[in-house]
Amino acid sequence: MQRVPMTPTGFAAISAELKNLKENVRLSIVRDIEEARAHGDISENSEFEDAKHRQSLCDARIRELEGKIAAAEVIDVSRVPASERVIFGVTVVLEDQGSGETLTYRIVGTDEADVKKGLISVTSPIGRALVGKETGDEVKFEAPGGSRRFAISEVHYK
Numbered sequence: 001m002q003r004v005p006m007t008p009t010g011f012a013a014i015s016a017e018l019k020n021l022k023e024n025v026r027l028s029i030v031r032d033i034e035e036a037r038a039h040g041d042i043s044e045n046s047e048f049e050d051a052k053h054r055q056s057l058c059d060a061r062i063r064e065l066e067g068k069i070a071a072a073e074v075i076d077v078s079r080v081p082a083s084e085r086v087i088f089g090v091t092v093v094l095e096d097q098g099s100g101e102t103l104t105y106r107i108v109g110t111d112e113a114d115v116k117k118g119l120i121s122v123t124s125p126i127g128r129a130l131v132g133k134e135t136g137d138e139v140k141f142e143a144p145g146g147s148r149r150f151a152i153s154e155v156h157y158k
Contacts, residue, residue, distance in 0.1 A: 002071065003071055003072070003073040004068065004071045004072055004073060004109060004110070004111075005073050005075055005088050005109050005122060006068075006072045006073065006074055006075070006108075006109040006111070006112065007074070007075065007076070007077075007089055007108050007109065007112060008074055008076050009112070010108060010109050010111060010112035011069070011072055011074045013112075014065050014068055014069060014072075014111065015069065017065060018062065018065040018066065018069065021058055021061060021062050021065070022062060025058055026055075026058055026059075026062070029051055029054050029055045029058055030055075032047070032050075032051040032054075033048065033051045033052065033055065035047075036048035036051050068111065075088050075089050076089070077089030077090055077157050077158065078157065078158060080157060082157040083134075083155075083157075084134040084135040084136075084155055085132065085133070085134050085155065086107070086130045086131055086132065086133050086134070086152065086155055087107075087131065087132075088107055088108075088109075088122050088131065089106070089107060089108070089157075090106070090107060090155050090156060090157055090158075091104060091105070091106045091155075091156040091158055092104070092105055092106075092107065092130055092152060092154070092155055092156075093152075093153040093154035093155075093156075094150040094151065094152060094153060095150060095151045095153050096148070096149075096150055097138065097149035097150060097151060098148070098149065102153070103150075104118055105118050105119070105120045105126070106118060106119050106120070107120055107121075107122050107127050107130065107131065108120070108121065108122065109121065109122065110122070110123055125141045125142060125143055126139075126141055126143065126148070126150075128141070129141035130152070133152055134152065134155070135152050135153070135154060135155050136151070136152060137151070137152050138150070138151050138152075139151075139152065
């Protein structure tokens with residue numbers, strides 16, 4: 001099984017979602033199914049069909065999260081000796097060589113990525129370009145909007 005890198009925060013988030021699905025959502029759906037059955041003939045009962053569909057989606061999500069947890073390789077960058085090298089979990093301050101704009105990103109696992117929050121996936125074009133580089137290095141990569149160039153200003157191990 002291929003290991004999937006994940007930050008402690010990301011691991012905690014999917015663990016909490018899994019717990020909620022198992023302990024709250026699934027039980028609520030079971031109650032909805034029981035209530036729909038109590039209304040009589042289930043062959044033409046849309047409430048029953050809806051509850052069964054929601055149960056199927058919930059069970060699929062539970063299996064997906066369990067698989068992610070089983071494959072997770074939790075990497076806590078705060079336990080790694082700090083250096084100037086970009087690795088999974090660090091926060092990187094970049095200067096756009098075209099516009100001069102300063103951007104700050106944290107390199108995280110695929111499921112944790114949210115560019116609007118400054119979280120980029122280690123498997124994204126920019127994530128792949130940054131890993132292994134050091135402060136002062138220039139990185140060039142192909143983005144959906146075209147070629148981009150950044151200089152690495154700072155690397156923070158938090």
